[in-house]
Amino acid sequence: MKQVTTKPVVAVGRYTSPDRMVSLVKNGVLDMIGAARPSIADPFLPKKIEEGRIEDLRECIGCNICVGWDHMLSPMRCTQNPTKGEEWRKGWHPERIPGKASDDRVLVIGAGPAGLEAARAAGQRGYNVTLAEAAEELGGRVARESLLPGLSAWSRVRDYRVHQIRQMVNVEVYPASRLTAGQALEFGADHIAVATGAHWRNDGFGRAHQFPIPGVDKAGVFTPDNVMSGVAPEGPVLVYDDDHYYMGGVIAEKLRGDGLEVTLVTPDPVVSSWTTLTLEQHRIQARLIELGVGIEVNARLAAFGEGVATLECVFTGRPREVAARSIVMVTSRLPDDELYRELAGDPERLSDAGIASLHRIGDCHGPATIAAAVYEGHRFARELGTEPEDIPFRRELTELAAEFALP
Ligand code: SF4
The missing domain is CATH 3.50.50.60 (FAD/NAD(P)-binding domain)
Structure with a gap:
C-alpha cells in the first residue's frame, strides 16, 4: 500500500508487541498501528507503552472469544480482560477496582485462570490473599494447553497474572501445596474460593x-x-x-x-x-x-x-x-469439586472455623471457556464484602446514542 499511495497507511494484525509495532513504523511498512483485539484485551495498551509499563500489558491471546460472543449477539467477553462488556452494566473499569471492604483474609485454592484472576483482583483491592496450588507449576489448564500445537499464546493468561501477583506484597503464593479440607479450615481465612478446575x-x-x-x-x-x-x-x-x-x-x-x-x-x-x-x-x-x-x-x-x-x-x-x-x-468435562463439596457439606464446621463465605469458581463450578473462568475469578474478587445485585443486561440507549439513533 505504501508503494501506491502517499496517504498514511494503518493496518491491524493483532499487534501486541511494542517492539514489533515500532519496527513496522520505523521501517516504513506502516504509518500507524491499528489495534482492535489488543485494545479489547487491554484498553490502556497505548498508555502503558507511553509510560514504559510494558510488563503490565495484558496481551491478546488471539482466541476470538470476543468475535464469537459478538456473533451470538451476546454481550462481548474477552479471555484476557474480564471487565469487557461490563463497563456500563456493572461499572467495571479495566484497570481500577474499589479498595477492600474490610481486613478479611482470603484463601484461593487452585492457580488456574479463575484462581489466578481471583487472587490478582482481590490483591489489587488490598486484601491479604493466599493462593495455594497443588501442582508445582501455576496456570492450571492454560499451562497444560499452551504446550499443544498452536496454543502457545494461552500461556499469556497465566503470565500476565503471575507477573502482577509477584508485585503485590499482600499476595502469597504456594505452589506444590495441595490442601485438604481440614487444612483449608485451619488456615484462618475469612473467605475461601475453590478453583480446582475440571477433567475430561x-x-x-x-x-x-x-x-x-x-x-x-x-x-x-x-x-x-x-x-x-x-x-x-x-x-x-x-x-x-x-x-x-x-x-x-x-x-x-x-x-x-x-x-x-x-x-x-x-x-x-x-x-x-x-x-x-x-x-x-x-x-x-x-x-x-x-x-x-x-x-x-x-x-x-x-x-x-x-x-x-x-x-x-x-x-x-x-x-x-x-x-x-x-x-x-x-x-x-466434569468439575474437580470434591474439596468444595466436602467444605460446603458441613456448614457448622465452616462457621466454627470462622469462614464467612465459601465459593467455587471457574471450571470447578462449571467447566466452560477460559474466558468464563477468568470472569468468575474476577467477579468473586469484585464482589467480596459487597451485597452483589442481580443486575439485568441493560438495553436502553445512553443519552448520546439516543441523539444519533435512527427513528
Ligand atoms: S477475546 Fe481473545 S482474541 Fe478477543 S481480544 Fe480477548 S484475548 Fe484477544
Whole structure:
C-alpha cells in the first residue's frame, strides 16, 4: 500500500508487541498501528507503552472469544480482560477496582485462570490473599494447553497474572501445596474460593450421548488430560470429538505430529464446528486435511474394542467400522469439586472455623471457556464484602446514542 499511495497507511494484525509495532513504523511498512483485539484485551495498551509499563500489558491471546460472543449477539467477553462488556452494566473499569471492604483474609485454592484472576483482583483491592496450588507449576489448564500445537499464546493468561501477583506484597503464593479440607479450615481465612478446575470424561458422555457409551472397551480409551500429561496412545487413533470447540482438532493435530495414524470423528457436519463463531473452523479443517488426518463427519461412536471402532450415521443409524487401537474422548468435562463439596457439606464446621463465605469458581463450578473462568475469578474478587445485585443486561440507549439513533 505504501508503494501506491502517499496517504498514511494503518493496518491491524493483532499487534501486541511494542517492539514489533515500532519496527513496522520505523521501517516504513506502516504509518500507524491499528489495534482492535489488543485494545479489547487491554484498553490502556497505548498508555502503558507511553509510560514504559510494558510488563503490565495484558496481551491478546488471539482466541476470538470476543468475535464469537459478538456473533451470538451476546454481550462481548474477552479471555484476557474480564471487565469487557461490563463497563456500563456493572461499572467495571479495566484497570481500577474499589479498595477492600474490610481486613478479611482470603484463601484461593487452585492457580488456574479463575484462581489466578481471583487472587490478582482481590490483591489489587488490598486484601491479604493466599493462593495455594497443588501442582508445582501455576496456570492450571492454560499451562497444560499452551504446550499443544498452536496454543502457545494461552500461556499469556497465566503470565500476565503471575507477573502482577509477584508485585503485590499482600499476595502469597504456594505452589506444590495441595490442601485438604481440614487444612483449608485451619488456615484462618475469612473467605475461601475453590478453583480446582475440571477433567475430561473418558466415558463418551457429550452432546450426542447423554449417557456413557455402552460397549466401549476402556483399556484403549484416553482423554486430552492423558495426552497433555505425556501418555502416548497406540495408533491408529480415533479422536472422538463431541465437544466441538478447539480441543478435538488440536489433539488430532498433536497425535498426527507424533507420527500416528489419526481419524477425527464428529457427530457434526464439520470438525470443530463451534469455531465457526470464532472464525477458525475453515482453517482448522484445512490444516487437518493437509496433515493427513482422516475425517469422519455426521458420525456417532457406537462401540469400540479389538482394534475396531463402530460408528453410526447420525441420520440413518447405519453402522460402519474404522480401524482403531485407541480412542481419545473429547466429549465433555466434569468439575474437580470434591474439596468444595466436602467444605460446603458441613456448614457448622465452616462457621466454627470462622469462614464467612465459601465459593467455587471457574471450571470447578462449571467447566466452560477460559474466558468464563477468568470472569468468575474476577467477579468473586469484585464482589467480596459487597451485597452483589442481580443486575439485568441493560438495553436502553445512553443519552448520546439516543441523539444519533435512527427513528
Ligand atoms: S477475546 Fe481473545 S482474541 Fe478477543 S481480544 Fe480477548 S484475548 Fe484477544
